[in-house]
Amino acid sequence: MRIIFLGGTETVTGSKYLVETKSTRLLVDCGLFQGYKWLRKRNWQPLPLGIDNVDAVVLTHAHLDHSGFVPVLYKHGYRGPVFTHQATVDLCSILWPDSGKIQEEDAKYLAKHKKSRHEHPEALYDLATAEQALKLLKPVTFGKAIRVGDLQVTFNPVGHILGAASIVVEGDGKRVGFSGDIGRFNDILMYPPEPIHDLDVLLMESTYGNKLHADTDPFEALAEVVNTTVSRGGVLLIPSFAVGRAQVLQHILVTLMDQKRIPRMPVFLDSPMAINVSDIYREHHALHQLNAEQCSRSAQLVQYTHSVDDSKAIGSQTGPHIIIAGSGMATGGRILHHFKHWLGDHRTTVLFSGHQAGGTRGAKMLQGVPSIKVHGDWLPVKAEVRALDGLSGHADYQELERWLALCKLAPSTRVQLVHGEPEALETLRDRLNEHTSLNVDVPDYMSILEV
Numbered sequence: 001m002r003i004i005f006l007g008g009t010e011t012v013t014g015s016k017y018l019v020e021t022k023s024t025r026l027l028v029d030c031g032l033f034q035g036y037k038w039l040r041k042r043n044w045q046p047l048p049l050g051i052d053n054v055d056a057v058v059l060t061h062a063h064l065d066h067s068g069f070v071p072v073l074y075k076h077g078y079r080g081p082v083f084t085h086q087a088t089v090d091l092c093s094i095l096w097p098d099s100g101k102i103q104e105e106d107a108k109y110l111a112k113h114k115k116s117r118h119e120h121p122e123a124l125y126d127l128a129t130a131e132q133a134l135k136l137l138k139p140v141t142f143g144k145a146i147r148v149g150d151l152q153v154t155f156n157p158v159g160h161i162l163g164a165a166s167i168v169v170e171g172d173g174k175r176v177g178f179s180g181d182i183g184r185f186n187d188i189l190m191y192p193p194e195p196i197h198d199l200d201v202l203l204m205e206s207t208y209g210n211k212l213h214a215d216t217d218p219f220e221a222l223a224e225v226v227n228t229t230v231s232r233g234g235v236l237l238i239p240s241f242a243v244g245r246a247q248v249l250q251h252i253l254v255t256l257m258d259q260k261r262i263p264r265m266p267v268f269l270d271s272p273m274a275i276n277v278s279d280i281y282r283e284h285h286a287l288h289q290l291n292a293e294q295c296s297r298s299a300q301l302v303q304y305t306h307s308v309d310d311s312k313a314i315g316s317q318t319g320p321h322i323i324i325a326g327s328g329m330a331t332g333g334r335i336l337h338h339f340k341h342w343l344g345d346h347r348t349t350v351l352f353s354g355h356q357a358g359g360t361r362g363a364k365m366l367q368g369v370p371s372i373k374v375h376g377d378w379l380p381v382k383a384e385v386r387a388l389d390g391l392s393g394h395a396d397y398q399e400l401e402r403w404l405a406l407c408k409l410a411p412s413t414r415v416q417l418v419h420g421e422p423e424a425l426e427t428l429r430d431r432l433n434e435h436t437s438l439n440v441d442v443p444d445y446m447s448i449l450e451v
Contacts, residue, residue: 001019001020001021001171001172001174001176001450001451002019002020002448002449002450002451003017003018003019003020003176003201003203003416003448003449003451004017004018004020004049004446004447004448004449005017005416005418005443005444005445005446005447005448005449006018006027006048006049006445006446007029007031007033007042007445008029008031008065008418008419009418009442009443009444009445009447010420010421010422010425010442010444010445011033011035011039011419011420011421012035012065012207012355012357012419012420012421013031013032013033013034013035013039013065013357014031014032014033014034014039014042014043014065014069015029015030015031015060015065015066015418015419016028016029016030016031016069017029017178017203017418018049018054019151019169019171019176021149021150021151021171021172022150023149023150024055024148024149024150024151024171025049025053025054025055025149026054026055026056026057026058026148026149026151026153026169027049027054027056027057027058028057028058028060028167028169028178029058029059029060029066029067029178029180030057030059030066030067030068030069030070030073030082031063031064031065031066031067031068031069032064032065032068032069032099032124033065034064034065034329034331034357034360035329035357035358035359035360036357036358036359037359039359043069043072043124044124047072047073047076048446051073051076051077051078054078054080055080055148055149056080056081056082056083056148056149057070057073057078057080057081057082057083057136058082058083058084058148058153058155058167059082059083059084059088059092060084060158060164060165060166060167060178060179060180060181061084061085061088061091061160061161061163061164061165061180061181062084062088062091062092062095062161062162062163062164062243063095063161063181063241063243064095064099066180066181067084067088067092067095067096068095068096068099070082070092070096070133070136071096071099071100071125071129071130071132071133072124072125073133074125074129074132074133074136075125075129075133078136079136080136081136081138082136082137082138083138083139083140083146083148083153084137084138084139084140084155084163084165085139085140085141085142085155085163085164085165086139086140086141086163087162087163087280087284087287088162088163088164088165089137089138089139089163090163090280090283090284091161091162091163091243091277091280092134092137093134093137094242094273094276094277094280095242095243095273096130096131096133096134097127097130097131097134098242098272098273099125099130100123100125100126100127100128100129100130100131101126101127101130102332102333103123103124103125103126104123104126104127106121106123106332107121107122107123109375110376140155141155142155142156142157142165143155143156150171150172151169151170151171152169152170152171153167153168153169153170154167154168154170155167156168156194156196157191157193157194157287158179158180158181158182158183158193158194159182159183159184159187159190159191159192159193159393160180160181160182160183160190160193160244160393160394161181161183161190161243161244161393162190162243162244162280162281162284162287162288163284163287164180164181164183164190165180166178166179166180166182166193166194166196167180168196168199172451174200174201174451175198175199175200175201176199176200176201176202176203176451177196177199177201177202177203177407178202178203179196179202179203179204179205179403180205181205181207181393181394181419182204182205182394182395182399182400182403183393183394183395184213184392184393184394184395184396184399185395185399185402187289187393188218188248188251188252188289188391189244189247189248189251189288189289189290190244190288190289190393191287191288191289193395193403195403195406195407195408196407197407197408197409198409198410199407199409199413200412200413200414200451201413201414201415201416201449201451202404202407202409202413202414202415202416203416203418204400204404204415204416204417204418205394205400205418205419205420206400206417206418206419206420206424206425206428207355207394207419207420207424208355208392208394208395208396208397208400208424209397209400209417209420209424209425209427209428209429209431210397210423210424210426210427210428211396211397211424212396212397212398213389213390213392213396214389214390216389216390217390218252218388218389218390218391219252219255219256219261221388221389221390222249222252222253222256222388223256223261223262225349225351225386225388226253226256226262226322227262227263228349229320229347229348229349230262230263230265230320232347233319233320233347234320234345234347234348234349235320235321235322235323235342235345235347235348235349236320236321236322236323236348236349236351237323237325237335237338237339237342237348237349237350237351237383238322238323238324238325238350238351238352238353239325239326239327239328239329239330239335239350239351239352239353239362240271240274240324240325240326240327240328240335240353240354241326241327241328241354242271242273242274242277242326242327242328243274243277244393245328245353245354245391245393246269246271246274246277246278246324246326247274247277247278247281247290247295247298248391249324249353249391250267250269250278250298250302250324251290251294251298253267253301253302253322254267254297254298254301254302257301258297263320265319265320265321265322266303266317266321266322267301267302267303267321267322267324268302268303268304268305268314268317268321268322268323268324268325269302269303269304269305269324269325270305270310270311270314270323270324270325270334270335270338271324271325271326271333271334272306273326274324274326275304275306278295278298278299281295282295282296282299302324311334311337312337314338315341323335323338325338328352328353328354328362329354329356329357329360329361329362329363330352330360330361330362330365330372331360331361331362336374336375339372339374339379340374340379342383343372343379343380343381343382343383344379344380344382344383345382345383346382346383346384347383348382348383348384349383349384349385349386350365350383350384350385350386351386351387351388352365352366352385352386352387352388353387353388353391354391354392354393355392355394358421361374365381365385366385366387368385369381397427397428397431400428401431401432401435404432404436404438409438411437411438411439412439413438413439414438414439414440414441414449415432415438415439415440415441416441416442416443416449417429417432417440417441417442417443418443425442426442429441429442
């Protein structure tokens, strides 16, 4: 057995790992590259594998940096199965079409206003392709092994978001683990991540390999941001990931209003995708810590804006209010239109509530840039830009070490650190080499590991 690292190496995007035996080829995760332009260019490069020879794809979870390249495979002719948990199937049914639609609309906008260097801007894939690709999805359950050629594959719950899994692949007498994105042990929404055991090789994510999450109460921290913004008569804009983050933000805001820790005010969830995801979280409430009543309470107090007209109507709202809208790194979505309306107002607060990949608008705004480019125009950033800690769905380095210790791996196990920026990878490698007897290394892009 061998593993070819096709993405998710020395970066937090584009996760793709090809597992090969003499008779079987399995792709573990199939994510989009995001962030820096030099990374995004990889999405357009010739496919680094012969898709006709791939027997199956398995997905750890629905986030686009792990699943969003599947429509590209479909566009190039792949028609094999894509195995993943049922909740991930449901989420991909929302995320992929939305991704295709955004790409399609952005290409049309750039072409219409001639704001692209390309004469005919194209989408990586469109809505129709994304919808067709959904037919490849095949649901599996946690703990029940499936066969792909001469490989056995098992999915295990790992927290993070709804349906997220670590994956164990067995073949040629070897066991290889893929951590996926590891959740937190004290997550507001998700249950703690479960360990995986008896591995010869482990590919472990390292998103926060050099960071500790702040030991702060996110309820208290968000209340302070809201009350500060309200005191100056401003609007609170929260760019949000549609899956997990939008749901927990709604829960916290509704709880704070019910507890009278913040004033009751209009709260808009301006993201059809996040609205649909919220419905899926209600359907799968057994997989997370909020019960059906708590999920319904959010829907009662938060105003859902489904249509474009509903979204535009928010612009006429007066007085303090809160807008939660995609995308979480401000790379696209309706939040950009609210930026056009509110970024130039010093009373506004923009609150980022999750990891901002290098090169994204979110990362640049947190670095304090005086202006950002939106749809070809430069917007001055006069709003206060802040970050809310404590809501990350990724384990920090202490939690990564805690999860790894629970796996009880033999000293001979080789640990390959993936899905992290270079500094995070190097820091975590040094820590694990110092504090464990495991063989820890960082693979290169397109490198090959013989298991």
